[in-house]
Amino acid sequence: MQRIREKHITGTCCTLVLCGPETRWRKYVDWEIKATLDKEHGVIGVNLPNNPRDLMGRVNKPDRLQDNIDSGYASWIAWENLGGPDVTKGYVEVAVARTNILINNSRPLRGRNGV
Numbered sequence: 001m002q003r004i005r006e007k008h009i010t011g012t013c014c015t016l017v018l019c020g021p022e023t024r025w026r027k028y029v030d031w032e033i034k035a036t037l038d039k040e041h042g043v044i045g046v047n048l049p050n051n052p053r054d055l056m057g058r059v060n061k062p063d064r065l066q067d068n069i070d071s072g073y074a075s076w077i078a079w080e081n082l083g084g085p086d087v088t089k090g091y092v093e094v095a096v097a098r099t100n101i102l103i104n105n106s107r108p109l110r111g112r113n114g115v
Contacts, residue, residue, distance in 0.1 A: 012036075012041060013041055013042060013092065013096045014036075014041055014042035014043070014044060014092045014095050014096055015032060015033065015036040015041060015042070015043055015044070016044045016045075016046055017029065017032075017033060017043065017044070017045045017046065017061075017062065017065055018046050018048055019045055019046060019047050019048060019051055019059065019060065019061045019062070019065070020048045020050055020051050020060075021050060021051055021052060021060060022060075023051075023060065023061065023062060024060040024061055024062050024063070025113055025114050025115060026062075026110075026113055027109075027110040027111065027112055027113050029062055030062055030063075030064055030107075030109060030110040031109060031110070033062060033064045033065055033068075034064060034105060034109060037064070037068065037073075037103050037105040038105065040100040040103065041096065042074075042075075042092060042094075042095030042096040042097075042098065043065065043068055043073065043074040043075070043095060044074065044075045044076075044077065044091055044092070044095050045061055045065045045069060045074055045075065045076045045077070046077055046078075046079055046082060047059055047061075047076065047077070047078050047079060048079050049079050049080070061076075063107060064104075064105070064107050067104040067105075067106075067107065068102070068103065068104050068105075070104070071102045071103070071104045072098070072102045073098055073100075073102035073103050073104065074095070075091060075094065075095050077091060
């Protein structure tokens with residue numbers, strides 16, 4: 001966690017979480033989201049085209065990310081809507097402007113990869 005905070009999160013204002021079929025089950029993704037929320041930085045989930053939908057039409061995403069999408073803190077966008085630098089910059093500006101009172105970082109850290 002310390003290495004993630006110091007080498008990858010410090011100096012940023014927002015984390016983009018690229019969500020594919022296995023992203024939900026990766027402990028380091030959960031740790032990066034937690035470290036981002038601890039620093040009250042913005043979070044944007046990006047649904048990759050290869051992320052399949054279940055029978056209910058939902059896609060896999062990390063639970064901590066879903067908690068913050070549900071609370072209104074994190075954004076969720078499709079890869080094809082990400083656009084170029086100007087569009088992405090707009091999404092980042094919106095994400096970092098959200099109030100930190102919406103942050104939901106109450107889950108225990110994922111201890112291992114997999115279900």
